[in-house]
Amino acid sequence: MNIKNAFPVTPSTILRLALVGVFDIAVLSLIRQLLDDGNYPLSAILGVVIVIITLCYSLEKLRYYRWLGVSIAAATLFVLYPILYTIYLSTTNAGYGHILTKHEAVEFLERQQYVPESGQQYTWTAYRSLETSDDYLLWLQAEDDTTYLTGIGTATKPASIGADGVGAADDKGIPLTIQGYQRLEKRDTVAIIDQLGEIAFGVAPDIIRITGLSAAATTQQRYRYDSDSDTLTDAETGLVYHPVEGVFETDDGQELPPGFRVGVGLHNFERFFASSALRGPLVRIISWNFAYAILSVFFGFALGLFIAVLFDTLPGKEIIRALLIIPYPIPALVSILIWRNLLNPDFGALVSLQESIFGTAPNWLTDPMWTRIAIIIINMWLSYPYFYIVSSGALQAIPTDMLDAAAVDGANAWQRFVKIILPLLLKIVSPLLVASFAFNFNNFNLIYIFNQGNPPIAGSPIPAGHTDILISFVYRLAFNSAISDYGLGASISIVLFLFVAAITWGQFRYTRVMEDQNA
Amino acid sequence: MTDIQTHSTQLASTDFQQPKFSLNYQQRRWLGYIIRYIIAAILIVFAFVPVVWVVSASFNPSGSLVSVEVIPKNPGLGNYCGLFENDYYPFVKWIRNSFIVATASTLLSVTSTAVSAYGLSRFRFYGRKVLMRAILVISIFPAALSIIALYTTFQQVGNHVGILGLNSHVSLILIYSSGALSINVFLVKGYLDSIPLEIEESALVDGATHAQIFRMITLPLAKPILITISVLTFMAIYGDFVLPRVLLQSSDKFTVMVGLYLFQSADYAQNWGVFTAGAVIAALPILVIYMLLQRYIIGGLTAGAVKL
Numbered sequence: 001m002n003i004k005n006a007f008p009v010t011p012s013t014i015l016r017l018a019l020v021g022v023f024d025i026a027v028l029s030l031i032r033q034l035l036d037d038g039n040y041p042l043s044a045i046l047g048v049v050i051v052i053i054t055l056c057y058s059l060e061k062l063r064y065y066r067w068l069g070v071s072i073a074a075a076t077l078f079v080l081y082p083i084l085y086t087i088y089l090s091t092t093n094a095g096y097g098h099i100l101t102k103h104e105a106v107e108f109l110e111r112q113q114y115v116p117e118s119g120q121q122y123t124w125t126a127y128r129s130l131e132t133s134d135d136y137l138l139w140l141q142a143e144d145d146t147t148y149l150t151g152i153g154t155a156t157k158p159a160s161i162g163a164d165g166v167g168a169a170d171d172k173g174i175p176l177t178i179q180g181y182q183r184l185e186k187r188d189t190v191a192i193i194d195q196l197g198e199i200a201f202g203v204a205p206d207i208i209r210i211t212g213l214s215a216a217a218t219t220q221q222r223y224r225y226d227s228d229s230d231t232l233t234d235a236e237t238g239l240v241y242h243p244v245e246g247v248f249e250t251d252d253g254q255e256l257p258p259g260f261r262v263g264v265g266l267h268n269f270e271r272f273f274a275s276s277a278l279r280g281p282l283v284r285i286i287s288w289n290f291a292y293a294i295l296s297v298f299f300g301f302a303l304g305l306f307i308a309v310l311f312d313t314l315p316g317k318e319i320i321r322a323l324l325i326i327p328y329p330i331p332a333l334v335s336i337l338i339w340r341n342l343l344n345p346d347f348g349a350l351v352s353l354q355e356s357i358f359g360t361a362p363n364w365l366t367d368p369m370w371t372r373i374a375i376i377i378i379n380m381w382l383s384y385p386y387f388y389i390v391s392s393g394a395l396q397a398i399p400t401d402m403l404d405a406a407a408v409d410g411a412n413a414w415q416r417f418v419k420i421i422l423p424l425l426l427k428i429v430s431p432l433l434v435a436s437f438a439f440n441f442n443n444f445n446l447i448y449i450f451n452q453g454n455p456p457i458a459g460s461p462i463p464a465g466h467t468d469i470l471i472s473f474v475y476r477l478a479f480n481s482a483i484s485d486y487g488l489g490a491s492i493s494i495v496l497f498l499f500v501a502a503i504t505w506g507q508f509r510y511t512r513v514m515e516d517q518n519a
Numbered sequence: 520m521t522d523i524q525t526h527s528t529q530l531a532s533t534d535f536q537q538p539k540f541s542l543n544y545q546q547r548r549w550l551g552y553i554i555r556y557i558i559a560a561i562l563i564v565f566a567f568v569p570v571v572w573v574v575s576a577s578f579n580p581s582g583s584l585v586s587v588e589v590i591p592k593n594p595g596l597g598n599y600c601g602l603f604e605n606d607y608y609p610f611v612k613w614i615r616n617s618f619i620v621a622t623a624s625t626l627l628s629v630t631s632t633a634v635s636a637y638g639l640s641r642f643r644f645y646g647r648k649v650l651m652r653a654i655l656v657i658s659i660f661p662a663a664l665s666i667i668a669l670y671t672t673f674q675q676v677g678n679h680v681g682i683l684g685l686n687s688h689v690s691l692i693l694i695y696s697s698g699a700l701s702i703n704v705f706l707v708k709g710y711l712d713s714i715p716l717e718i719e720e721s722a723l724v725d726g727a728t729h730a731q732i733f734r735m736i737t738l739p740l741a742k743p744i745l746i747t748i749s750v751l752t753f754m755a756i757y758g759d760f761v762l763p764r765v766l767l768q769s770s771d772k773f774t775v776m777v778g779l780y781l782f783q784s785a786d787y788a789q790n791w792g793v794f795t796a797g798a799v800i801a802a803l804p805i806l807v808i809y810m811l812l813q814r815y816i817i818g819g820l821t822a823g824a825v826k827l
Contacts, residue, residue, distance in 0.1 A: 001617070030676070030679060030680060031645045031680045034675070034676075034679070035546065037674055037675065037678070041671060042675060042676070047813070064638060064642040064644040065637025065638075065644070067634050067635060067637055067639075067642070068634075068635045070631060070634075071631045071632075071634070071635045071697075071700045072650075072700070074631070074693070074697035074700075075697055075698075076655075077656075077697065078669075078693060078694050078698075079657050079660075079662075079665075079695035079698065079700070081668075081670040081672070082662075082663075082665035082669050082672065083657070083665055083668070085665075085668035085671075085672060086664070086665050086667060086668040089667060089668060089671070094671070099671075100749060101800055151660070155781075156754075168790060171727065220653065248665070248771050260700055279558040304738065310555055310558065311555065311559060314552065314555050314556075314559070315552070320563070323563050323566065323567070324559075324562060324563060324566050326566050326570055327566060328809070329754075329805050329806050329808075329809030330570070330802045330806065331754075331757065331776065331779065331801065331805055333758060333760050333776045333779065333800055334776075334798045334801050334802045335569060335741035336796075337779065337783055337798060338569040338572070338573050338795075338798060339569055339782065340679075340719075340783075341791075341795075342568070342569060342572060342781070346581065347791075349572055350568070381565070381566070381569075386820065389817055389820050390820060393817075393820075438659075439661075442661055442663060442664065444663050444761050445760050445761065448760075449760065449780060471663060471664065474666075474667070475761070478666070478667045478670070479670075479765060486667050486671065489667050490667050490668070493664050493666075493667065496664050497660055497664055498661060500659055500661075500664070501656075501659065501660075504659040508655065509545055
């Protein structure tokens with residue numbers, strides 16, 4: 001490869017460095033905001049991405065990495081990080097009621113205000129700035145008829161008619177005009193009352209907030225967090241809260257929502273492997289998961305191979321092949337939805353056909369056994385064209401002279417198939433069969449779209465279905481139930497990761513994907 | 520048994536077996552053909568039942584109740600009209616969303632796959648083997664397994680940068696195109712390895728930069744493999760369900776797969792006919808692509824490209 005000057009300063013170099021700079025600045029500002037949320041894992045990985053991009057595209061020594069830098073950064077962020085973050089989530093109680101980080105929960109609670117008994121009560125009138133639409137002033141009348149003026153971020157001051165730009169009063173003693181501001185009538189404020197209610201007028205600690213259509217009051221921050229003792233104190237009631245398992249709690253057990261995420265160690269894995277309440281449903285799910293993956297590959301491959309062998313020499317096989325391949329180019333989701341409709345017990349066309357022939361039809365969507373059979377049949381329909389394509393490719397690779405020799409030696413057709421064709425073919429396609437097994441083991445789409453893992457398993461402590469596989473159970477845990485148990489869901493995902501890794505590791509030992517032909 | 524026997528009679532160029540039946544060779548051959556044609560017919564029926572049913576139902580105006588009749592009594596386009604005039608289910612928008620997401624993701628992903636593969640194929644640098652191993656390791660995990668992490672991460676980022684949050688096509692496109700460092704890199708790299716280096720070397724001598732060589736020499740030569748992975752990537756993303764189902768939240772952002780799913784689960788019996796029309800339309804783009812580019816797809820499958 002050609003060697004250029006040590007420091008070539010060309011327009012393209014300048015452009016490249018400028019782009020790196022812009023990228024770094026944009027990501028750094030995002031990191032700053034994420035750090036404010038207390039989101040350290042994502043901040044850290046974004047930092048890694050900045051380092052990768054900056055080094056790859058600025059150091060001359062790493063110039064070959066310019067071909068890969070963007071891809072490496074993207075894969076780090078969107079493939080590697082989610083895996084690492086899943087590991088993190090699996091060790092937390094993240095889920096319903098525990099979505100926020102502790103930092104975010106404290107921040108949320110510290111924003112809560114209350115009206116102390118000593119707090120001054122006012123009636124208010126709002127004035128909107130003539131220049132910006134989100135700047136307001138409040139004219140306040142206390143119960144003792146003293147009047148004040150307060151604004152956003154400006155201290156509350158006594159004010160009176162005629163002074164400091166305050167214009168003439170109406171019959172209730174409320175100024176008609178204030179310099180630079182326009183008075184809002186009550187009917188106008190009704191429309192923006194929610195917006196006004198969010199605004200903190202005055203300066204801390206004497207924050208004034210609107211508490212009703214005409215009432216305002218001095219409010220104070222209700223909860224204060226003390227980071228040394230790690231406690232939250234309620235200024236109104238005097239109660240002291242301690243963080244207990246992801247929620248602030250008083251000593252006598254009163255909880256203060258929202259909760260937050262805390263580490264629970266291996267508790268989720270413990271639940272997965274050892275919880276006696278979950279064991280029943282989980283054993284069902286896992287054994288069906290294996291049966292589903294194995295049977296799907298077996299029947300799909302068997303039918304595909306059968307077609308490849310049977311029609312290999314048949315006149316007109318091109319037409320037969322073109323017709324039989326039809327399930328392949330139809331998006332799987334569309335096919336599965338159609339099958340679901342065909343097997344619908346109330347008006348499915350196949351069900352009424354079965355009824356008219358046999359007088360009765362199995363319930364394909366509510367009977368666990370028949371739902372499973374339907375899923376295997378549908379998956380055979382979906383996958384045999386793939387195996388057919390692959391097998392007929394592999395058949396071409398089997399030398400015909402071996403078959404001829406076997407025929408000469410008196411082997412019949414079945415013997416030739418079992419003793420020669422099948423072993424050679426299996427050797428060629430076995431990596432694909434393993435990959436297909438791994439794919440089907442996590443084939444969420446078929447399970448979820450056909451019947452959402454249903455029919456449900458009765459008596460399961462966490463909703464689960466008879467046709468759920470682990471990944472659809474994860475989906476159910478995270479997105480489909482009132483529990484939203486991200487922690488347990490993530491820990492099952494980790495188990496699946498390890499399983500896929502083990503299968504693929506075994507498979508890679510037999511493939512030559514790492515080979516360099518020009519090395 | 521009989522069919523396999525007759526089959527292999529064809530496979531072997533000469534047959535020295537003693538005839539076991541009283542039929543002669545010609546008759547046995549014809550019997551074999553007939554049996555195999557019958558099996559082919561049965562299988563074709565099996566393959567086509569859902570297809571014929573959905574197409575026929577989509578032209579059947581009696582929308583809500585579907586009979587078993589194959590050719591509807593008075594076929595019409597009513598279901599298709601109903602599909603395009605439905606305000607509550609913006610079907611045209613869904614199709615457009617699917618095309619935007621799948622096209623953008625495919626372009627980005629194939630571009631970065633090609634660039635990465637060129638880097639891995641043409642240069643020898645420190646850490647190259649480790650990097651290739653790392654690509655293999657992280658590419659084996661399907662995105663569906665990290666769905667919880669993806670959801671919560673995009674939720675967190677979305678609080679600050681809306682376009683990188685939930686309910687955004689940009690987020691979806693980024694996830695899809697980040698999968699570029701996958702087994703596809705090795706397919707393209709293998710292909711590039713097999714292209715002779717002489718042309719590129721002479722271009723280097725003539726003063727071309729690697730970027731120019733990549734654009735003007737290597738890319739055109741690698742066109743077949745790039746088309747193959749583009750088609751397979753496009754098909755996979757167009758048909759994907761779980762990611763858009765979890766990340767997209769409002770009806771006007773849905774891809775056609777998510778839309779079709781919700782459409783049929785929401786108004787099950789009422790929209791029967793309209794659903795079948797939707798299913799036909801949703802499947803059509805991929806069917807057309809498949810018919811036009813069949814040889815690339817089948818070539819890719821036998822080469823071991825990943826089918827999602």
